[in-house]
Amino acid sequence: MITFSRSQLIGMEFLDEETVRIHGTQEDHIYAMEIEMDVRIADGVILAVKGWMKRYTTPVCPQAVDRLQSAVGMSLRAEGWMQAVMRDIGRNGCEHFAEIITECGRCLDPARMARALAAGLKSDPGADLGALAAAWLADHPEAPGTPLAL
Numbered sequence: 001m002i003t004f005s006r007s008q009l010i011g012m013e014f015l016d017e018e019t020v021r022i023h024g025t026q027e028d029h030i031y032a033m034e035i036e037m038d039v040r041i042a043d044g045v046i047l048a049v050k051g052w053m054k055r056y057t058t059p060v061c062p063q064a065v066d067r068l069q070s071a072v073g074m075s076l077r078a079e080g081w082m083q084a085v086m087r088d089i090g091r092n093g094c095e096h097f098a099e100i101i102t103e104c105g106r107c108l109d110p111a112r113m114a115r116a117l118a119a120g121l122k123s124d125p126g127a128d129l130g131a132l133a134a135a136w137l138a139d140h141p142e143a144p145g146t147p148l149a150l
Contacts, residue, residue, distance in 0.1 A: 004028065010104055012111040018042065020111065024100040031055055035068070035100045044076035044108060044142075051097055067093030068101075076105035077142050109143045 006028040013021045015038070024035045032055035038048040051068045053061055070088045074081060082102050090098030113136050120132040137143055 008100070008103055010107045012107065014041075014111075014115060019047065020108065022104040022107065024104040026096055026100050027055075030057060031096055033094075033096050033100060035097060035104060037071075037101070037104055039076060039108060041108075041112065044078075044081075044105070046071050046074050046076070048072065049101075053094075061094065064089075064094035064097055068097060071101060076108055081105065109140070112140075113137075113143075 006026065008024065008026045010022065010024045013023075015021050018041055020039050020041055022035075022037045022039060024037075026033050032053075034052045034054070036050045037046055039046055049068045049071050051065045053065065056062065067089060070092070071085065074084060074088075078084070082105070085101050085105070086095075086098050089101060113133060116136045117129060117132050120127050121129075
């Protein structure tokens with residue numbers, strides 16, 4: 001029997017009030033890759049990106065690491081950002097890197113909201129999480145329409 005398993009893991013670290021560092025990995029029995037991006041929280045602009053290929057199939061694969069720099073300046077809030085990542089990073093570099101960047105971008109607002117919910121619970125341990133989440137969404141017009149708001 002043929003089996004396949006792929007794991008993706010996204011982690012975030014708030015460097016300060018304005019910047020988040022997102023670390024993403026993707027690994028299966030053939031490939032293993034990592035991305036680290038610094039993103040401006042207010043507008044989702046990618047400020048810096050690094051990538052590593054730990055396991056790959058062809059000698060051409062590592063050349064895609066340099067292509068990651070085309071993501072610098074992209075906004076994870078811009079209309080069509082996922083398609084731009086797939087075009088600029090995926091087709092012209094490495095689809096696996098593009099998939100990692102996309103998943104990292106999808107996690108930006110949930111991480112921001114989680115940070116706000118934790119702060120809300122710290123100040124009021126009995127607070128209603130649903131009400132805190134609804135208030136956060138109401139205060140962040142960039143979030144509605146994203147997977148977070150659904």
